[in-house]
Structure formats: structure tokens, C-alpha cells
Amino acid sequence: MNRYSIFGTALHRLAILCYVVFALFPLFWLLKVSVTPNDLLYSEGVRMWPSRMSFEHFRFVLAHSAFPVFFRNSMIVAGATAVIVTLLASLSGYALSRFTFRGKYWLVALMLLTQMFPLVMLVAPIFKMLSPLGLTNSLTGLVVVYTAFNIPFATFLMQSFFDGIPKELEEAAKIDGATQFMAFRQIVLPLTLPGIAATLGFVFTAAWSELLFALMLISGNSAATFPVGLLTFVSKFSVDFGQMMAAGVLALIPACLFFLFIQRYLVQGLTAGAVKG
Amino acid sequence: MASIDIRNVRKNFGIVSVLHGVDLAIKNGEFVVLVGPSGCGKSTLLRMIAGLEEVTEGEIRIDGVRVNERAPKDRDIAMVFQSYALYPHMNVAENMSYGLRIRKAAREKITAAVSNAARKLELQPLLARRPKALSGGQRQRVAMGRAIVRQPKAFLFDEPLSNLDARLREQMRAEIKKLHRDLGATSIYVTHDQIEAMTLADRIVAMHEGVVQQVGSPLELYDRPANLFVAGFIGSPAMNFLSARYEVTGSTAGARLPDGTLIALSSAYQLEEGAAVTLGIRPEHVEMSPASESSLRATVDLIEPTGFGIILHLGLHSLPFNVFTLDRAALTAGPTVTVAFPPQHLHLFDGTGKRALESGLQKRKS
16 A cells, blocks of 8 residues: 555545534434433533433433324334335336336326425325325324325335346246246345335335424324424423433434344445446 | 247337248257347347247247247246346255246255256255356356256257356357257257357357348358358358359359459359359368469468468458468468469359359369
């Protein structure tokens, strides 16, 4: 290794380090505030870590707030959305990748079109549609809306993964005696696991952190998801930062666990397009 | 094993027509090679036999049964792909047994078939490996193993050796030939490599632009190419072509080159006097001779020793022209040489590029 490349590597690493610090600092602050006792929150000034740590906010949030309900609701909504969207998107993505059919072009154009509207524009009409169906203030309604909004992008994502799998593999399977669906299930699907993991992760986090529709379609605590629930820590005269941050930290846990779980596939998936073959 | 009949098969992709009516009868146990440059429709034809492409028009029969509408899985054929198409998430044994497993064959039968094929292809030590841990030649073997375990009616090969290096290709070529000798299965093999075609085939089907140009044994195609395309495609280095005019003087038929030289032919042809013809001669048939009445003087442009022989790039009145010789004296040839065209090795093609028909009047031996 010559001097230039050592210098270059060092610079490169430093740049990455800067970015990581920049990206993770808010999370660190979240954690810091969540363990800072209320009496120190405003009295200590700006410090990197409080002089005294306490978990009282966590205790309060878990025992005395509606947070466990929000948490459960969010799990149901995000989990169901992720599973349904991934299932449908892998089927539609496969169809777009492998088959030619009438109206394919227009279907793709339509799916792209749905991605062009600012969501705020759609809140009122969606509310108007869901309300007579009894789907406002219900988790099912949220799942339906999230599924509808995530499917186009997830479909394109899955399609690109299917495009990366050589057609000959399916052809070989068909000649070996498989039907189209068997070839899909036994040959293509196992090879698309990284893509499925990526799609699951993407949709899960999107649904987990969605605020706008959850806020508009849900009233009351019983069906509120976690981002809506966070707002209950904001009252008319004060913001309970400690509890809010504690809830935020707790809300990060499932997302982290989820990514930890799919990480193995995700890394494969993210690099899959890098090298052809 | 089975016979395969192809009757007036056409294929269109949208408005583009890639096969213009192919007729071919392949006998039980025969090894047929479809050869031609890329884009000639040979792979499309193979894929239609496999059931991977629809037949636009015409009929394909396997063992006398029309299969046009049958899915690939119901045709009982096996195919070896150029890219091998091994299932990356299965090990070698699983790859080879996949076809039997989805056909719900008995476990003992599967084990026996796999180990049998593995022994034939020397794959036993690799059975537990994934395809990515194999070399190109080993992957090729696994692809062949996957084809033979099922004992299908016919084997289809789609340029199976194209991704291998030259040495391995030669080795695998011999193995495929041996395998065919042992199994005796009907095989259709697609390649653009005329040496593969020559060495493997019982019969070669030479194709060009969606049309079958000639069907015959390798030596038939080499000795009596039906047209300019086959003449130029089969044989390496490629046949030399010279444009000329057909002439008959008394009892002697000849071809007059543009510079006025008359090349004697071995027989008369069913051609009009003065007709434009193309004279063909293979580089290995040109004789390097001391100057005589019938010899031609050519300039030496380039000398290519191949080790086994020597390829001379000559200019015959500025027309490029190749000679292949085993005589090492040619290495020092130059700046001009004299060459002669033995009449019995000359090929004559008419103005449309078809092989000219002999009129049956043999030239009297003088």
C-alpha cells in the first residue's frame, strides 16, 4: 500500500465516520433525553450525558400510558401491511418481469401515476370512502390504505429482483417437469429471498412510521398507532419530552430487531445488482 | 428415445419472421447438429422443440405424437443450456435429482439414478457442493448429469460448450460424443462452431437466415456443399471464392478469371456459356507447385504458422486468397509463389450461389 492510498483510505473512513456521527446523533439525543430525570432536563444545560441517569420515563410509559396499546396496534398494522404487500408485490412483480400481456404498459404507467400525488391531497377523499365502510378508526382501514400506497413501489422493487434472475433457470425447471407456478415457488422464490427481505423491511418501516393517514383516520387511543400516540405526550401547555423520548426509544426496538433479522438477506440483496451474474 | 419430426415449422416474433418453414426428420438415436451463424434461427428451433417457444405454424412431433400444444414438462425431453442454468440454491445432487423429485420418483430410484450419472460424469466427489463452488467444466458436467438422470426421450443442447475455454471445450466435446455412444439417445445440438458440428454430428443441418441450407453427413457438407453459404461456413480456414465466367472450349470446360486466366474444370456443367459463376476451393486443396502451364502466380501477403501447418495469405491479382499447407518450406515462401487448383477439388456455384449441376459429360482424360 503506498502513501497516497493510505491517506485516501483514511480520508474515506473519516468521511464515513462523519456521516455516521451526523446520522446517529439524533438517536443518541433521543436516548440521552429518555434517561434524563425530569428535574435535570432543563437545569443542566446542554450536556452530552446527564449527571444522573434514571429509567423513570420508561417505567411511566410502560405502566401508566396507553403506549403498550399503540405499540400493539403499530405491530399489527405494520406487520400485516408488510406481509400483504410483499406477497402481492412478489406476484405482480413476477408477472411484470416475466410475462407480456395486454395493457402491461398502461398498468405500469397507472402504477407510476399513483406515486405522483402528494398524499395530503388524498386524505379527504380516502376518509370519505372509508367512512361509510366503517373503516375509519380501525386498524383494518389503515392496513388497507397502507397496502394500497405501498404496492406500486414494492412491485417495482420486486420486479427488479426478478429481472436479476436468469430466465433459463425457470426454463430448465419447466423442462425438468415443473409447472410455471412450481418453477416460481421452488426455483425463483428462494433466489429472491434478499429481495423479499428488502421489500418487507421497506414496507414495514414505511407503515411503522406513517403519521398522516394514521392521524386523519384514527381518533381515540384504542386504534391509534405509535406515531399518533407520540403526539399524546404533547399537551396544551407542556411537552413531556422525557416520556416522549422513552416511547421513541421503545418504538425503535422492533424496527431494529426486524432489520437485524432480515439483515443477512438484505446485504445480499443490496449487492445483488452490483455484480452481474 | 424417440424420433422427432419437424414439418414446415415457422416462427414469427411479432412481424419479424425468424424461421421460414423448416422440415426435418430426426431418426431415433441420431445425433443432429444445427449449425449456423448467430441469428439464423437454430436456437429458436431448438426452443420450439423443447416447448419454450410457441410454434407459429407447422407441426412438431416427438415419437409420432404432435407436441405443439404440450408444455415442456409433458414432452419428456432434457435440455442443456449455454449458461448451464444450474439452480444456485441446490447442491449438485439436488440439481441432478430435481426432475425426478418433482415427478415423485421413488427415493431409491433417485439415489441410484444420481449416483449412476455422477459416476459416468465423474461427479461423485462434488455431489454436496453448490454450483458456485464449481469450475466451468464441472458446472457443464452437472448440467449434463441433470439431463441424463431422467433418461428422457431426447437431449437438446443449446451451445453447451460456448462458455468454456478452448482446451476444456475439446475435452467436453469428446465426452459428449462418448456419452451419446453409450446412451444412444436422440440428440439435437445447436452450435455456431463448425468444428463441433463436424466432430459430433451424425447429420448436420446448416441454417442461415431462418432457412435450412443443407442437411447431410459432415463429410457430405464438406465435400459437396449445396451453396456458397455452406461452402463458406463449413471448413476452417474457410473456402476461397473467386468470381469467374463459365466457358466451354471444345470438350474442355473451364472458368475464366477476370484477369483472363482459364482454370480447367473436371467436368462440364449445366450452365450457359459465359454465365457468371463463383469458383470455390478449400485452402487445404490448393497445391503449391513449381511453375507449369496450369499454375498461377500469387503474391505472399502473410504467413501464419499454426504449428501443425501453415496458412499462407496470398494475393491472386490482388484478390485475397488462402492456402493451407503442411509443407514447412512454405515458411520461407515469398515474395511470389505458384499455385495450382486440382480440378477434382474445385466447387462451382452458379450466379444465385447454388452449387452448379454437372452435365454428366466427364472430361476426357488427356
